[in-house]
Amino acid sequence: MRIGVDLGGTKIEAIALDGSGKEVFRKRIPTPRGDYPGTLKAIGSLVTEAGEGTVGIGIPGALSRVTGLVKNANSTWLIGKALKEDIQREINRPVRIENDANCFTLSEALDGAGKGAEVVFGVILGTGVGGGIAVNGKVLTGPNAIAGEWGHNPLPLPTAEDLPLPPCYCGRAGCIETYLSGPGLSRDHEVATGRRESPERIVSEGGKTLDRYLERLARALSGVINVLDPDVIVLGGGMSNVARLYTDVPRLWTRSVFSDHVATRLARNAHGDSSGVRGAAWLWDQRGEG
Numbered sequence: 372m373r374i375g376v377d378l379g380g381t382k383i384e385a386i387a388l389d390g391s392g393k394e395v396f397r398k399r400i401p402t403p404r405g406d407y408p409g410t411l412k413a414i415g416s417l418v419t420e421a422g423e424g425t426v427g428i429g430i431p432g433a434l435s436r437v438t439g440l441v442k443n444a445n446s447t448w449l450i451g452k453a454l455k456e457d458i459q460r461e462i463n464r465p466v467r468i469e470n471d472a473n474c475f476t477l478s479e480a481l482d483g484a485g486k487g488a489e490v491v492f493g494v495i496l497g498t499g500v501g502g503g504i505a506v507n508g509k510v511l512t513g514p515n516a517i518a519g520e521w522g523h524n525p526l527p528l529p530t531a532e533d534l535p536l537p538p539c540y541c542g543r544a545g546c547i548e549t550y551l552s553g554p555g556l557s558r559d560h561e562v563a564t565g566r567r568e569s570p571e572r573i574v575s576e577g578g579k580t581l582d583r584y585l586e587r588l589a590r591a592l593s594g595v596i597n598v599l600d601p602d603v604i605v606l607g608g609g610m611s612n613v614a615r616l617y618t619d620v621p622r623l624w625t626r627s628v629f630s631d632h633v634a635t636r637l638a639r640n641a642h643g644d645s646s647g648v649r650g651a652a653w654l655w656d657q658r659g660e661g
């Protein structure tokens with residue numbers, strides 16, 4: 372069996388897939404926020420309950436390739452911890468750990484919206500903006516363990532409407548995440564209208580704030596296309612449910628992609644909220660491995 376665990380800031384989810392890829396176990400529990408030993412115990416009990424098999428874990432961050440410790444995690448109690456070794460000790464099995472956006476991308480590349488594509492760029496548009504790259508059904512991690520992390524690149528070619536550059540928690544300003552996350556959309560709407568509204572409300576109103584969002588997303592993704600030239604870009608996270616993304620953004624990105632014709636597809640994820648945990652389960656079974 373392949374066991375996958377999605378360690379999130381609010382919940383931990385586990386699934387088990389049998390030999391044919393069929394889901395035979397699923398359980399979701401609240402994350403012991405701020406409690407590292409409690410987080411280890413919670414993962415251990417979920418894995419034990421799921422049964423025998425390989426264990427892959429998706430985390431909201433990455434393991435440093437220099438120290439092996441967790442970095443870039445918005446669940447800050449994980450930062451600097453030897454998560455891999457500690458979980459292996461807890462469950463007495465080897466584990467593989469990857470960034471959650473990379474797990475999302477792997478799941479969609481293997482049997483989701485990116486199935487059959489050579490290069491898949493996976494994007495999370497949620498409370499944050501993350502990304503991952505899968506090539507021929509295998510996650511590209513990179514020597515800094517940040518491959519695909521476009522959310523903290525600056526938004527390309529800022530216009531007067533984009534200024535002043537919003538400050539970002541990472542210490543810089545004008546990061547893509549500050550415009551394209553759900554909170555970023557609400558912030559932009561408040562700057563423009565003086566009204567604080569939820570992303571859902573802003574989307575349902577379909578006004579100028581959503582127009583700005585679509586145009587910025589097209590600009591930001593055109594930078595990715597120019598560098599990576601993916602076959603397909605798969606969107607996940609709460610904002611991926613907005614239908615207009617899939618019609619408007621590919622029309623808008625032709626302005627800034629360096630090509631006469633843009634063949635890259637923009638696709639909605641096939642596995643919804645389950646993509647992260649499914650991709651974690653597939654970490655031991657990426658294409659090109661035994």
Ligand SMILES: [Zn+2]
Nearest residue numbers: 523539541546
């Ligand atoms: Zn940033």
